[in-house]
Structure formats: C-alpha cells, structure tokens
Amino acid sequence: EAGVAQSPRYKIIEKRQSVAFWCNPISGHATLYWYQQILGQGPKLLIQFQNNGVVDDSQLPKDRFSAERLKGVDSTLKIQPAKLEDSAVYLCASSPLKGELFFGEGSRLTVL
Amino acid sequence: AQKVTQAQTEISVVEKEDVTLDCVYETRDTTYYLFWYKQPPSGELVFLIRRNSFDEQNEISGRYSWNFQKSTSSFNFTITASQVVDSAVYFCALSGERGGSYIPTFGRGTSLIVHP
Numbered sequence: 001e002a003g004v005a006q007s008p009r010y011k012i013i014e015k016r017q018s019v020a021f022w023c024n025p026i027s028g029h030a031t032l033y034w035y036q037q038i039l040g041q042g043p044k045l046l047i048q049f050q051n052n053g054v055v056d057d058s059q060l061p062k063d064r065f066s067a068e069r070l071k072g073v074d075s076t077l078k079i080q081p082a083k084l085e086d087s088a089v090y091l092c093a094s095s096p097l098k099g100e101l102f103f104g105e106g107s108r109l110t111v112l
Numbered sequence: 113a114q115k116v117t118q119a120q121t122e123i124s125v126v127e128k129e130d131v132t133l134d135c136v137y138e139t140r141d142t143t144y145y146l147f148w149y150k151q152p153p154s155g156e157l158v159f160l161i162r163r164n165s166f167d168e169q170n171e172i173s174g175r176y177s178w179n180f181q182k183s184t185s186s187f188n189f190t191i192t193a194s195q196v197v198d199s200a201v202y203f204c205a206l207s208g209e210r211g212g213s214y215i216p217t218f219g220r221g222t223s224l225i226v227h228p
Contacts, residue, residue: 031214042116042203042218043157056215089155100147101216103157 002026004104006092012110018080021107025073025094031055032069033101034077035091043091049075082111114139116206116219124225125194133189133222135204141165145214146180146187147205151221157203163187194226 005024013019025032031050035043046065047057052072060067064083069075079086089108093101115138125131137146148160161171163180171178175192191198201221207214 035218040220042118042205042220045215045217048215091157093157095214100159100162101157101214102159103149105154105156108155 004092004094004102006090006104006107008107009105010108010110012112013082015084015111016081018078019082019109020079021077021090021092021109023075023077023092023104025075025092026102029094029096029099029102030072031095032075033091033093033095034067034075035093037089037091037106039088046077046090079109082109084111087111114141114144114206114208114217116204116217118204118219118222120222121220122223122225124227126227127196128193130190130192131194131224131226133191133202133204133224135187135189135219137185137187137204137206139206139208141208143209145207145209145216147207147216148178148187148189149203149205149218150200151203152200160189191224194224196226196228199224199226 007022033048034046037043046060047067048055049069052069067077087110089106091106093103095101117136144165146163149157151157168180177190179188201223203221204219205216207216
C-alpha cells in the first residue's frame with residue numbers, strides 16, 4: 001500500500017515569497033491533516049479536511065496560509081507571503097474515519 | 113481544550129537499559145483517544161499505538177509496553193532492553209472525536225538517545 005506522498009521535500013525561499021506544498025493521501029482515506037512542526041516542538045495542527053470539507057482550521061494563519069483539498073483527494077497548502085517564523089517542516093497526514101493518522105515524510109521549509 | 117505534557121525533553125540511556133517515557137494529558141471529553149508516535153531521524157512520524165478512554169488495560173507489544181491510568185491522566189510508554197534503533201523522538205498525542213474523525217493534539221516530544 002502506498003503511503004502519504006508529499007512534495008517538495010525541501011524548499012528554500014526568501015521572506016515575502018510564496019510557496020506551495022502538495023499532498024497525496026493514502027487511497028480511500030477520508031480525512032487529511034496539515035501539521036506544522038517547528039524544530040524541537042511537537043506537530044501543530046493547521047487544518048483538517050474530511051473529504052473536501054474543512055473540519056478545523058482554527059490554528060491556520062489565514063492572512064498568509066491557505067489550503068484546499070481538490071475533489072476530496074489531493075491537497076495543497078500555500079503560504080503567501082512567507083515570514084521567517086514559517087521555517088518548519090510541514091507534515092501531511094491522512095486517516096480513515098476513526099483511524100490512526102499516517103504521516104508523510106514532510107516538506108522542510110527554510111525562509112531566509 | 114486539550115493539552116499533552118511530556119515533561120522529559122531528552123533521555124539518554126545505554127543499550128539494554130529499560131526506559132519509561134512519561135505522558136500526562138488534560139481533556140474535558142469523556143470519550144477520547146491517546147496515541148504514541150515515533151519520529152526517527154528520517155523525520156516521518158510512525159504510529160505505535162492508539163487507546164480509547166474506556167480501555168485501561170495495559171498493552172505489551174514485544175519490547176514496548178504502555179500503562180494507561182485514567183486516575184492520574186497518564187499514558188506512559190516503556191521500552192524494555194532498549195536498542196540503538198530505538199533512538200528517536202517520541203510523541204504522545206490526545207484526541208477527542210469530532211464528526212467521526214480525530215483531531216490529535218501532540219506533546220512536545222521526548223528525545224530518546226540510546227548509546228551502544
């Protein structure tokens with residue numbers, strides 16, 4: 001079974017530039033999550049989708065971050081404009097209903 | 113609001129020692145779920161275990177065991193006879209159920225270093 005796919009694995013940008021991350025969840029998983037993990041900290045939920053609807057985006061900085069889940073499958077997370085404090089690993093995870101989360105390898109963002 | 117506290121930032125042991133990673137949680141939900149994840153240096157979070165709030169039975173899986181005590185809001189994780197490959201950051205997570213799905217809140221993690 002293929003796991004959660006994320007790209008790119010690494011991205012370096014200047015502050016005020018924009019960046020987009022892509023996630024392809026495990027086939028059949030209804031729920032998709034984006035987490036932000038800053039070095040030395042635990043993952044922090046940014047947004048959760050169930051199918052193509054948003055369940056929770058209370059911690060998403062909506063002035064600069066946006067996310068969508070097209071047709072209830074793939075998802076993209078965009079940051080525009082990026083700030084220095086956005087440097088982190090962005091983790092995508094998916095789960096079946098009432099199941100544990102399966103994580104991708106993450107996308108490491110460095111903002112200079 | 114949910115909160116997970118992993119008070120141990122880093123633990124260093126020598127191979128074959130037993131080690132316990134502590135996890136204390138706070139929640140107002142009566143039904144909730146607890147998880148442990150492992151994050152090796154490669155970075156991918158690997159699921160280890162999920163328990164629900166109605167099941168306080170301790171669980172053992174090989175060298176891993178988990179002690180869930182609702183009375184103290186703790187869900188501790190013990191590795192017996194640790195090995196170098198156990199070196200990783202371990203996260204405890206808590207989730208209530210919302211609309212049929214989980215929204216896990218993670219602790220800050222405990223970095224375990226196992227020396228040969």
